[in-house]
Amino acid sequence: MAKPGRAAPAAAAAKALHDGLVVASHGRHCLVETPTGERLICHPRGKKSQAVVGDRVHWQASEDEGTIEQVLPRRNLFYRQDEIRTKSFAANLDHVLILIAAEPEFSEHQLARALIAAEAERITPIIALNKSDLVEPFERAWTKLAPYRRMHHGVLPLSLKASGEADYASLMKLLAGKSTLVLGPSGSGKSTLTNLLVPGATVLTQEISQALNSGKHTTTSTTWYWIDEARTTGLIDSPGFQEFGLNHIAPMQLAGLMPDIAEHANDCKFYNCTHLHEPGCGVIANVETASSGPGAISASRYKIYGELFAELSQKRY
Numbered sequence: 001m002a003k004p005g006r007a008a009p010a011a012a013a014a015k016a017l018h019d020g021l022v023v024a025s026h027g028r029h030c031l032v033e034t035p036t037g038e039r040l041i042c043h044p045r046g047k048k049s050q051a052v053v054g055d056r057v058h059w060q061a062s063e064d065e066g067t068i069e070q071v072l073p074r075r076n077l078f079y080r081q082d083e084i085r086t087k088s089f090a091a092n093l094d095h096v097l098i099l100i101a102a103e104p105e106f107s108e109h110q111l112a113r114a115l116i117a118a119e120a121e122r123i124t125p126i127i128a129l130n131k132s133d134l135v136e137p138f139e140r141a142w143t144k145l146a147p148y149r150r151m152h153h154g155v156l157p158l159s160l161k162a163s164g165e166a167d168y169a170s171l172m173k174l175l176a177g178k179s180t181l182v183l184g185p186s187g188s189g190k191s192t193l194t195n196l197l198v199p200g201a202t203v204l205t206q207e208i209s210q211a212l213n214s215g216k217h218t219t220t221s222t223t224w225y226w227i228d229e230a231r232t233t234g235l236i237d238s239p240g241f242q243e244f245g246l247n248h249i250a251p252m253q254l255a256g257l258m259p260d261i262a263e264h265a266n267d268c269k270f271y272n273c274t275h276l277h278e279p280g281c282g283v284i285a286n287v288e289t290a291s292s293g294p295g296a297i298s299a300s301r302y303k304i305y306g307e308l309f310a311e312l313s314q315k316r317y
């Protein structure tokens with residue numbers, strides 16, 4: 001039997017805290033990557049501090065798996081919240097890339113909601129419109145996106161299937177050295193994009209979800225991929241773009257989170273203007289009309305503002 005004094009260094013080694021990055025999560029299990037690139041399954045310690053993809057953690061070894069001892073402070077957390085639950089997508093993001101396509105037709109509401117959620121966490125949104133090879137539907141979608149092309153950083157046109165190489169270059173200009181969450185409705189080309197940027201991503205995802213769920217076939221969970229070998233550019237894939245709940249946002253915050261509306265929200269007569277009906281409202285005065293010039297707030301964006309304001313005012317606490 002080892003003398004008590006001898007056991008101390010081994011016990012200390014087992015208790016050592018290591019740095020890690022959460023690269024996938026399934027239920028309460030996570031896949032954690034070490035600074036040298038090894039990956040291991042970790043479980044949270046107790047009920048608190050559920051880690052999400054993108055989290056930096058301190059973990060401790062326990063046999064061949066690990067325990068997450070601490071989730072380090074996050075710089076942001078991208079999530080949606082409806083009446084029933086909160087769903088966290090990922091933490092510590094530089095960008096949210098919203099991928100929509102000429103076909104199937106995208107929902108402007110959904111797009112506006114995702115942009116507001118990104119803005120609320122100070123994450124730079126990038127909008128990309130895929131399938132530019134489908135000329136007519138692309139033209140229609142491009143026109144519908146006019147207010148969005150003037151905001152944020154414009155809209156990036158893509159044709160992921162037809163001109164992958166050129167798209168790879170234009171995407172990498174924006175994404176290099178950053179961590180980016182990809183979101184988009186079904187059929188917009190998310191898998192095509194992920195496989196273009198990370199060849200073999202689909203296979204990797206299957207392996208990860210099997211590891212996290214003891215080999216059972218599961219729906220894909222949120223997964224972090226490295227685009228480059230040096231592991232500086234991260235791409236995060238996440239299922240689920242429907243029902244983008246914004247219950248965590250107060251109605252009076254909304255205008256500030258919609259850049260085209262925010263631009264005029266300081267020109268109102270009343271400091272607590274809701275921009276819905278007040279006289280002397282800078283927003284209402286700038287909503288596009290038949291005779292308004294460029295730079296006006298689009299009627300569809302103002303309508304979405306009103307609908308969201310009503311929805312968020314009704315929420316129950």
Ligand SMILES: Nc1nc2c(ncn2[C@@H]2O[C@H](COP(=O)(O)OP(=O)(O)OP(=O)(O)O)[C@@H](O)[C@H]2O)c(=O)[nH]1
Pocket residue numbers: 130131132133134158159160161162184185186187188189190191192193
């Ligand atoms: N015409 C055209 N089709 C494309 C383009 N990019 C992707 N597609 C097609 O669009 C369909 C959907 O692409 P996916 O990459 O599977 O889309 P997804 O967003 O992953 O879809 P889900 O798996 O349903 O979430 C596929 O049939 C692709 O081949 C493009 O640039 N042009």
Ligand SMILES: [Zn+2]
Pocket residue numbers: 265268269273274275276278280281282283284
């Ligand atoms: Zn106003």
